[in-house]
Amino acid sequence: MYRTKQRHAILAxxxxxxxxxxxEQVYCxxxxxxxxxxxxxxxxxxxxxxxxxxxxxxxxxxxxxxYDPCTELHYHFRCDLCGWIxxxxxxxxxxxxxxxSQGFSVRGQxxxxxxxxxxxxxx
Amino acid sequence: MYRTKQRHAILAxxxxxxxxxxxEQVYCxxxxxxxxxxxxxxxxxxxxxxxxxxxxxxxxxxxxxxYDPCTELHYHFRCDLCGWIxxxxxxxxxxxxxxxSQGFSVRGQxxxxxxxxxxxxxx
DNA sequence: ATAGGTGCAAAATATTTGCTAGGGC
DNA sequence: GCCCTAGCAAATATTTTGCACCTAT
Numbered sequence: 447m448y449r450t451k452q453r454h455a456i457l458a459x460x461x462x463x464x465x466x467x468x469x470e471q472v473y474c475x476x477x478x479x480x481x482x483x484x485x486x487x488x489x490x491x492x493x494x495x496x497x498x499x500x501x502x503x504x505x506x507x508x509x510x511x512x513y514d515p516c517t518e519l520h521y522h523f524r525c526d527l528c529g530w531i532x533x534x535x536x537x538x539x540x541x542x543x544x545x546x547s548q549g550f551s552v553r554g555q556x557x558x559x560x561x562x563x564x565x566x567x568x569x
Numbered sequence: 570m571y572r573t574k575q576r577h578a579i580l581a582x583x584x585x586x587x588x589x590x591x592x593e594q595v596y597c598x599x600x601x602x603x604x605x606x607x608x609x610x611x612x613x614x615x616x617x618x619x620x621x622x623x624x625x626x627x628x629x630x631x632x633x634x635x636y637d638p639c640t641e642l643h644y645h646f647r648c649d650l651c652g653w654i655x656x657x658x659x660x661x662x663x664x665x666x667x668x669x670s671q672g673f674s675v676r677g678q679x680x681x682x683x684x685x686x687x688x689x690x691x692x
Numbered sequence: 693a694t695a696g697g698t699g700c701a702a703a704a705t706a707t708t709t710g711c712t713a714g715g716g717c
Numbered sequence: 718g719c720c721c722t723a724g725c726a727a728a729t730a731t732t733t734t735g736c737a738c739c740t741a742t
Contacts, residue, residue, distance in 0.1 A: 448696060448741065469732080484699045489732060491697095496630070504679055505628035507619070508707095510731060519665065521680040527689035534682070542642065542682065549687030556627055557644040557680035559657070559665065564672030566650035571716065571721055592707080607724045612707060614722095631732095633706060 452476075452483055456491045460501055460515040466522075466531040468510045504531070521557075523550055575599075575606055579614045583624055583638040589645075589654040591633045627654070644680075646673055 455476045459467070467475075473488045492513055496503040502514040506524060512531060521534035521541055534541060542552050578599045582590070590598070596611045615636055619626040625637040629647060635654060644657035644664055657664060665675050 450697060450741075452698070482699075486700080486733075487698055493732090499677070502677065502679065503630040504681070505630045505632075506681065507626040507628045507634060509628075511630060517677070519678050519680075521682065523682045523684070523686065525686035525689055526683060527685050530686060532686065545682060545684075549690065550682075551685040551690060552682055553684040554622070554625065554640070555642050555680070555682040556625065557642075557678070558627070558629065559644065559646045559668060559673075559675055559678040560649060561646070561668075561676040562650050562674040563646065563648035563653065563655065566648055567672065567674060573715075573722065575723070605724075609708075609725075610723055613709095616708090 452480060452487050453491050453495075455479055455483075456488060457495065457500070457515075460513055464533060466504065466512040466514050468512055470510065472513070523552075526553065575603060575610050576614050576618075578602055578606075579611060580618065580623070580638075583636055587656060589627065589635040589637050591635055593633065595636070646675075649676065 456472055459472050459475050465471075469485070469489050469492055472492065473483070473485050476483050476488065492501070492503070492511075495501045496513070499517060500515075502517050504512040504514055504522070506512065509529075516533070523532040523534055523545060524530070525532075534545075542555065545552050579595055582595050582598050588594075592608070592611050592615055595615065596606070596608050599606050599611065615624070615626070615634075618624045619636070622640060623638075625640050627635040627637055627645070629635065632652075639656070646655040646657055646668060647653070648655075657668075665678065668675055
């Protein structure tokens with residue numbers, strides 16, 4: 447597999463922090479090292495890394511996509527006010543209740559699994 | 570609160586089925602009853618209904634938003650092949666495992682809560 | 693050498709907004 | 718009548734794509 451410096455740098459930015467950056471944010475950081483990198487390259491690599499299962503693509507309403515280097519099943523909390531995305535413990539069953547006791551005000555939630563359904567697999 | 574026939578029709582389409590339609594799909598169905606309705610009106614109403622907490626706005630990668638009349642905490646499974654979005658039981662803790670035994674092939678997952686974090690609430 | 697990736701610009705997609713006219717209360 | 722909403726068109730935002738050139742293997 448092709449291992450370009452662009453792809454390396456993108457993975458490094460993601461792995462290096464827990465900020466769940468957008469494509470634009472990844473692009474800005476990488477320009478320090480690779481000033482001529484194109485935003486399209488960032489998008490292309492992020493999309494591919496997600497398809498390869500190396501990173502997770504997170505979709506929120508009213509938001510560009512965010513990217514997460516942690517591909518384990520885990521939950522997130524997104525603050526409506528500051529936009530920060532917190533990682534949560536997946537072992538907590540009644541997360542919404544616990545969040546309240548920790549000072550988070552929960553307005554909504556969603557949980558999604560992706561894959562192929564039974565009927566499509568038999569086609 | 571203003572109760573236009575457009576708003577009513579949009580809510581009716583959503584409540585009447587479990588297909589988690591997109592704005593475009595809602596628009597197509599409503600045109601049968603209100604041929605002159607504008608797509609912008611559909612978008613505006615869906616956005617508002619979501620803000621008011623009457624419906625849920627679901628965001629997926631590579632997909633326009635989908636809308637769900639059920640605002641209770643529950644999980645979804647989206648098939649990569651046919652695009653269908655299944656509703657899942659929220660009481661199942663190890664959903665991913667159960668899905669496998671039911672013939673679903675799980676490629677990825679995400680779970681998100683929305684609201685205001687503790688530090689923003691004290692501002 | 694060649695397959696595959698990059699950069700740039702343009703296109704495609706999804707969604708929002710400004711404005712005027714019309715409907716609900 | 719007044720205010721909010723609809724309809725239309727144009728704008729915006731995000732992401733993808735075509736193509737010529739470059740680079741890793």
